[in-house]
Amino acid sequence: MxxxxxxxxxxxxxxxxxxxLLPVLFHVLPATGRAGVPLAVWVxxxxxxxxxxxxxxxxYVRRAERNEGDVTGR
Incomplete structure (x- = not known):
């Protein structure tokens, strides 16, 4: 557990x-695309x-399966 x-x-x-970190990235990127929205924002x-x-x-799935295998002995 x-x-x-x-x-x-x-x-x-x-x-x-x-x-x-996405809002920080959007704040740092300059507005250069159409309608003031930079291409990097869309990317x-x-x-x-x-x-x-x-x-x-x-x-996470691999880790959870490994943890389950350790408990069940598989």
Missing amino acids: RRQLCAALTVTALLALLLG ALGVAPYPTLLGIGAW
Whole structure:
């Protein structure tokens, strides 16, 4: 249970860091695109978070399965 809680808190911290830094990124990027919205913002919103979220999710599932295997003896 303790290792599973540690994994869950790690994932939560990574997600909070990832999503918490997006507003900082938008503030730092200059507005150069159409309608004052920079292309980098669209890339940051539409492309960059998803592979990161997928990687964090895959890591968490592997970790949870390993923890379960340790408990059940598989």
